[in-house]
Amino acid sequence: MNPPSNSVNWFAWLRNVVILGALAGAVVWSVGGWFVPPVAAINRNVGLSAAELKDIQTVAAGVNADFEKAWEQEKLQAAAPADNLTIARRLSLALTGSIPSLQEIRALETVKGVDVSQWWLTQLLGDRRTSDYLAERFARVYVGIENGPFLTYRRRRLVDWLSDALQKNRPYDQVVRELIDCEGVWTTNPAVNFITVTNENKKGPDEAKLAAKVSRAFLGVRIDCVQCHDGKLGSPWKQTDFHQLASYFGQMSFNVNGLRYNPKSKPYKVRYLGEMEEEKVPAKVPWKPELLPTKGTPREQLAAWVTAKENKAFARAIVNRMWAMLFNRPLVSPVDEVPLEGPFPPGMEKLADDFIAHGCDLQRLMRVMVATRVFQQSSRSADPDHPATQAAEDHWAVFPVTRLRPEQMAGSVIQASSLTTIDSETHVLFRLKRNADVSNFVKRYGDSGEDTFDDGAGTIPQRLLLMNGSMINNNITNNPIINASTRIGMLAPDAASAVEAAYLSIFTRRPTDEEAALFKGQIAASKRSKSNAMADLYWTLMNATEFSWNH
Amino acid sequence: MTKPEFKMSNAMNTSPCQSRSHLTRRSLLRGAGTAGISWLTPLADILAVEAERAPKGKPARSVILLWLGGAASQLDTFDPHPTTKIGGGVKTIPTAIKGVEFAAGLEQTASVMQDVSLIRSMVSKEGDHERAFYNIKTGYRPDPTLIHPSIGAIACHELPEAKIEIPTHVSILPNQWPARGGFFGPQYDAFQVYDPKSSIPDVRARVEDQRLERRLESLSVVERAFAAGRAPDLDKNKTLHQLSMQKARRMMTSEQLNAFDVSKATVAERDAYGDTPFGRGCLAAVRLIQTGVRCVEVTLTGWDTHANNLEGQATQVKILDAAYASLIRDLKKLGLLESTIVICGGEFGRTPKINNVGGRDHWPHAFSMLVAGGGFAGGRVIGSTDPEGEKKEPENPVLVEDLHATVQDLLGIDYSKEIMTPVGRPMALSKGEVVGELRA
Numbered sequence: 001m002n003p004p005s006n007s008v009n010w011f012a013w014l015r016n017v018v019i020l021g022a023l024a025g026a027v028v029w030s031v032g033g034w035f036v037p038p039v040a041a042i043n044r045n046v047g048l049s050a051a052e053l054k055d056i057q058t059v060a061a062g063v064n065a066d067f068e069k070a071w072e073q074e075k076l077q078a079a080a081p082a083d084n085l086t087i088a089r090r091l092s093l094a095l096t097g098s099i100p101s102l103q104e105i106r107a108l109e110t111v112k113g114v115d116v117s118q119w120w121l122t123q124l125l126g127d128r129r130t131s132d133y134l135a136e137r138f139a140r141v142y143v144g145i146e147n148g149p150f151l152t153y154r155r156r157r158l159v160d161w162l163s164d165a166l167q168k169n170r171p172y173d174q175v176v177r178e179l180i181d182c183e184g185v186w187t188t189n190p191a192v193n194f195i196t197v198t199n200e201n202k203k204g205p206d207e208a209k210l211a212a213k214v215s216r217a218f219l220g221v222r223i224d225c226v227q228c229h230d231g232k233l234g235s236p237w238k239q240t241d242f243h244q245l246a247s248y249f250g251q252m253s254f255n256v257n258g259l260r261y262n263p264k265s266k267p268y269k270v271r272y273l274g275e276m277e278e279e280k281v282p283a284k285v286p287w288k289p290e291l292l293p294t295k296g297t298p299r300e301q302l303a304a305w306v307t308a309k310e311n312k313a314f315a316r317a318i319v320n321r322m323w324a325m326l327f328n329r330p331l332v333s334p335v336d337e338v339p340l341e342g343p344f345p346p347g348m349e350k351l352a353d354d355f356i357a358h359g360c361d362l363q364r365l366m367r368v369m370v371a372t373r374v375f376q377q378s379s380r381s382a383d384p385d386h387p388a389t390q391a392a393e394d395h396w397a398v399f400p401v402t403r404l405r406p407e408q409m410a411g412s413v414i415q416a417s418s419l420t421t422i423d424s425e426t427h428v429l430f431r432l433k434r435n436a437d438v439s440n441f442v443k444r445y446g447d448s449g450e451d452t453f454d455d456g457a458g459t460i461p462q463r464l465l466l467m468n469g470s471m472i473n474n475n476i477t478n479n480p481i482i483n484a485s486t487r488i489g490m491l492a493p494d495a496a497s498a499v500e501a502a503y504l505s506i507f508t509r510r511p512t513d514e515e516a517a518l519f520k521g522q523i524a525a526s527k528r529s530k531s532n533a534m535a536d537l538y539w540t541l542m543n544a545t546e547f548s549w550n551h
Numbered sequence: 552m553t554k555p556e557f558k559m560s561n562a563m564n565t566s567p568c569q570s571r572s573h574l575t576r577r578s579l580l581r582g583a584g585t586a587g588i589s590w591l592t593p594l595a596d597i598l599a600v601e602a603e604r605a606p607k608g609k610p611a612r613s614v615i616l617l618w619l620g621g622a623a624s625q626l627d628t629f630d631p632h633p634t635t636k637i638g639g640g641v642k643t644i645p646t647a648i649k650g651v652e653f654a655a656g657l658e659q660t661a662s663v664m665q666d667v668s669l670i671r672s673m674v675s676k677e678g679d680h681e682r683a684f685y686n687i688k689t690g691y692r693p694d695p696t697l698i699h700p701s702i703g704a705i706a707c708h709e710l711p712e713a714k715i716e717i718p719t720h721v722s723i724l725p726n727q728w729p730a731r732g733g734f735f736g737p738q739y740d741a742f743q744v745y746d747p748k749s750s751i752p753d754v755r756a757r758v759e760d761q762r763l764e765r766r767l768e769s770l771s772v773v774e775r776a777f778a779a780g781r782a783p784d785l786d787k788n789k790t791l792h793q794l795s796m797q798k799a800r801r802m803m804t805s806e807q808l809n810a811f812d813v814s815k816a817t818v819a820e821r822d823a824y825g826d827t828p829f830g831r832g833c834l835a836a837v838r839l840i841q842t843g844v845r846c847v848e849v850t851l852t853g854w855d856t857h858a859n860n861l862e863g864q865a866t867q868v869k870i871l872d873a874a875y876a877s878l879i880r881d882l883k884k885l886g887l888l889e890s891t892i893v894i895c896g897g898e899f900g901r902t903p904k905i906n907n908v909g910g911r912d913h914w915p916h917a918f919s920m921l922v923a924g925g926g927f928a929g930g931r932v933i934g935s936t937d938p939e940g941e942k943k944e945p946e947n948p949v950l951v952e953d954l955h956a957t958v959q960d961l962l963g964i965d966y967s968k969e970i971m972t973p974v975g976r977p978m979a980l981s982k983g984e985v986v987g988e989l990r991a
Binding site for chain 2: 334378379380381382383384387388389390401403444446457458459460461462463464465467468469473512514515518519522532536537539540541543544545546548549
């Protein structure tokens with residue numbers, strides 16, 4: 001081999017200097033960004049006309065009136081309004097599955113003179129993270145979390161299709177109709193996976209599972225409770241009600257060419273309790289049969305009936321679920337059991353009416369909910385002598401304190417460990433690592449399964465995972481390239497700025513005087529091991545109740 | 552269904568005047584040392600003294616569930632019919648119960664059957680894995696409106712144990728459906744650990760003690776800030792965050808954690824259990840029970856033999872046999888079998904008919920379970936199945952809920968007690984009835 005010439009060495013040296021210089025510049029520039037945010041780039045447009053905003057606020061005021069009446073009756077004092085950062089944290093957790101980044105917080109704090117919560121909502125609704133996260137949440141309701149039949153089910157396609165629909169803000173009734181009456185191949189028509197997830201070998205799609213899913217997910221009625229026997233304890237439902245609904249999913253032919261309505265295939269049959277023989281079950285809806293169209297295949301008729309404007313159970317079901325997604329607790333619990341004839345909780349009827357009147361617009365529904373006093377108020381009492389009570393929380397007089405979902409926890413740990421926003425613009429390798437980390441964390445923390453909203457408390461394995469788990473440790477220990485804790489410690493001008501940046505990154509708030517004094521002292525005392533002091537600060541905040549609970 | 556009448560077939564009379572009755576538990580425990588299981592007994596003397604003081608007929612205090620995930624074939628394990636058309640090529644061996652045969656490969660288990668009873672007539676209505684696992688572990692069929700607690704969660708809820716610093720409900724080698732706390736709350740979920748050969752994840756702090764203490768002191772300041780303006784009992788009655796953290800800290804520093812560690816066992820002791828993940832799980836289960844853990848489940852998957860049933864079952868039988876028999880033997884040597892209920896079974900059984908690919912499919916109509924210790928009789932066989940496989944229903948069926956009622960009754964739990972569930976519906980701990988014939 002010939003020895004390299006001097007000119008080659010010189011070029012290599014120059015190239016390395018340029019690359020290293022560029023990297024160093026990029027690091028300094030990107031970190032500098034959180035001290036001097038790119039204010040000029042921020043779009044301060046709320047995304048609504050003044051008339052639209054006023055209309056939303058008017059509906060929200062009607063909802064507020066319902067709640068205020070209830071609080072008066074219960075003699076409850078409503079909490080004071082929460083600050084903008086607290087509201088932004090709630091919104092980011094609900095819509096993206098993680099807390100806002102320090103970069104986002106800095107930008108948010110420059111927005112003045114507009115409705116900040118609506119402005120932040122506009123930013124999030126335009127962000128692919130939101131549609132992806134909400135699509136996954138809806139998919140859990142529609143098809144669960146299992147991978148389903150190997151050859152005839154593609155969950156990922158369904159989630160992507162839902163995400164596209166949410167991103168485009170397709171009317172919700174259209175989406176639901178497509179899920180119920182879809183036909184074709186599950187790979188090219190993703191909605192078909194709603195049906196094929198129930199597919200069983202040789203038997204084809206399971207009519208009973210589909211009826212249960214439709215009644216719960218789209219109508220907020222647990223009619224599947226009468227699958228095996230008539231309703232008990234005052235339930236109005238009969239076994240026939242459930243199976244007549246299931247019968248709409250009969251007469252489907254299913255093969256490699258996809259799903260088709262086939263009037264010649266065998267009808268849905270069932271052996272009712274106490275009967276000796278199976279019998280053919282006619283397709284009938286359990287209420288308001290007058291809303292059924294006279295034409296179309298059975299599933300087309302069912303889809304039209306479910307989503308009919310006059311079938312208000314449909315609107316109430318999505319109001320209850322969307323409320324649950326935003327507040328982490330449904331208006332009516334359990335989330336898929338809304339009484340058909342009432343009584344309804346404060347706000348539900350007004351929200352359902354507005355949803356129907358505005359063409360099943362999910363984004364508007366979110367905007368109205370976010371504009372309500374209930375969403376905007378604090379989760380604590382401002383009066384130290386009268387702290388927030390469970391009764392106040394039960395009646396929504398304070399914002400409810402609820403446990404974060406596992407994926408929200410994982411997403412928040414990862415986001416808090418990065419100074420910049422982890423979104424679709426983030427490098428693909430980092431996003432892949434994020435997804436793997438979230439998946440591993442959720443498996444250990446305990447997956448919530450289908451989109452339930454239980455009031456579960458914290459557990460020992462969860463605390464062990466947060467205290468000693470590798471993901472937390474990897475995200476807070478000394479790493480000047482990736483970890484926010486180290487980078488803040490290196491580049492913050494003083495201890496007070498470092499503590500504030502950590503608090504904003506993790507809690508989306510500034511420290512109290514006592515907290516600031518404590519951690520400033522620890523950083524000042526650390527001298528040569530500032531990264532350890534920052535790691536300790538990060539560990540402490542991530543292990544606090546405040547980090548694990550939505551508030 | 553009317554309450555079945557039970558018949559005992561080939562029952563062995565387990566007279567109280569056996570050689571063991573002439574020994575004290577303490578001497579048994581000391582003898583255990585010479586038998587090669589002295590490593591198991593860091594707390595053995597204490598427990599032995601307590602056991603001596605315990606009045607006779609004291610309820611069982613703990614449960615071990617050996618879960619055969621995927622569903623073992625009764626015809627290739629505990630209820631073979633070798634000479635009939637449904638035999639499937641199984642070979643049989645005699646057991647310690649006169650006239651009762653097991654599938655070949657279960658020789659060690661066969662030898663401990665004087666301490667074990669066999670139910671050959673378990674009956675369920677659930678033929679889907681997930682629904683059936685729920686049914687067997689909780690005693691209830693799946694209900695869309697609420698999640699029932701598993702038997703381990705019920706035991707922990709009804710028999711709280713303050714002295715234990717490690718979780719009192721443990722699942723070793725869990726599959727996708729470990730035991731859950733159900734409507735008692737996730738704090739009653741089984742603590743999940745994997746092959747005891749590996750250390751338990753996340754129980755060791757990442758920093759030295761002094762630094763951890765400083766972190767925790769700082770945390771108290773942060774918690775105070777969060778508590779301002781909120782209900783004083785928020786942690787105690789709702790989040791359990793700090794309480795869980797305290798328990799986690801107690802666990803991290805507890806010597807009882809050593810109960811999970813089977814590395815101190817000799818090679819011979821590990822070999823006795825088969826030195827497989829399941830075998831090591833059973834070894835750890837004994838140690839955990841000895842430490843005071845209320846319920847341990849150990850899972851052995853791989854029984855779902857829809858194809859090549861004979862070979863598939865034989866492979867799992869080999870793993871089960873050594874581990875099960877060693878577990879029973881060691882519990883007995885340690886004097887713990889009288890206070891520990893051991894249940895061994897899976898979701899359901901497998902079909903008498905062999906399918907086109909040599910497999911057996913799901914069969915909830917009549918399947919087998921082993922029960923031992925904690926007040927269960929030994930040497931009894933309950934129920935029987937049709938040797939020709941034509942009659943679906945077994946003789947003397949035992950319902951899943953009745954087995955649950957029996958276990959709870961042996962634990963001294965009022966199984967008929969109604970609990971107000973979160974959905975506002977009172978629910979009995981078990982809706983079954985005690986199977987008297989299974990009691991000692």
